[in-house]
Amino acid sequence: MAGTITSLQVQKHNRDRVNIYVDGVFAVGTAVILAAGLKVGQYLSDADLARLKDRDNVEQAHEAALNLLSYRPRSESEIRRALQKRDAPDEVVDVVVERLTSAGLLNDLEFARYWIENRSQFRPRGLRALQYELREKGISEAVAAQALAQVNEQTAARKVAADAMHRFRRTPPADLRRKVITYMARRGFSYETIAPLVEEMLEMGSVQRENLADIESEEKDNG
Missing domain, CATH: 1.10.10.10 (Winged helix-like DNA-binding domain superfamily/Winged helix DNA-binding domain)
Structure with missing residues (x-):
């Protein structure tokens, strides 16, 4: 549709685009930045229109x-x-x-670091989960490994374990271990990371409950 530009009109619903009319007939719509070099009366060949x-x-x-x-x-x-x-x-x-x-x-490396940092702050994950998520985002294994080198999985695991202990604080002790382990495993932590940490948390919780019981007992005796 080669011919001479007879009109350049900014689109009504998108001010960033321009309709180009050649010999009185609509030819093509284009971005304002591309239409900036055009003018009424200019001849456009078929090749010019194709390039546009x-x-x-x-x-x-x-x-x-x-x-x-x-x-x-x-x-x-x-x-x-x-x-x-x-x-x-x-x-x-x-x-x-x-x-x-x-x-x-x-920049895939910067993106991977951003993703890991975001997870660390708001939704901590284990290395396995982070590796999976980065792979789903199309990050290569080499780039993912470079970004994951900054991860302190123990720190993330402690955050998640503490959250799990709080979440299941009303759970009977007999069921608490299973629920916390399952909660952490679903977030990509290995059993090798989970097991000792859960035992530590459970022991701390047991001591705290015993101390609380002692305090309550003393208060009753004094009362």
Whole structure:
């Protein structure tokens, strides 16, 4: 549809896009940034229009990726999958990923560290669970291993064990051990990590209950 540009109109419902009319007929919609170099009276060949569409596909995919990144960091695999769901061609996805990587907005190692830190603060997990989650995010084994080297699993395990002890504080002692172990195992901690920690926590809880019983007994005697 080669011809002369007869009108450039900003779209009513999206001020960041422009409709291009060639010889009085709508030809293509494109991003404002791409339309900036166009003017009424300019001739566009079929090849020009094809290039414009290709560049616009990249810009739309780039904007979609930036929108995803505005909520939280993403892995490269997450961005690729999201753009592919939008039917972006592989070559467009490659260009967008390269642009984001060059701009420092995509970095799988930094993402993995962010993910681990976020889990540590809000939802502590064992190494096995973290490895699984990073793999699901498309993080390579080598990058995951580098990021996981910073993890102190014992610290995370203590947080989870303390949470479990509080959560099940009204559970009879006979059932408490099983519930705490199950709770921790579901969060990716190995039995080798769980077992001694649970025994320590149970012993501390037992001592505390005995001390409380002694205090209550003394208060009754004094009363």
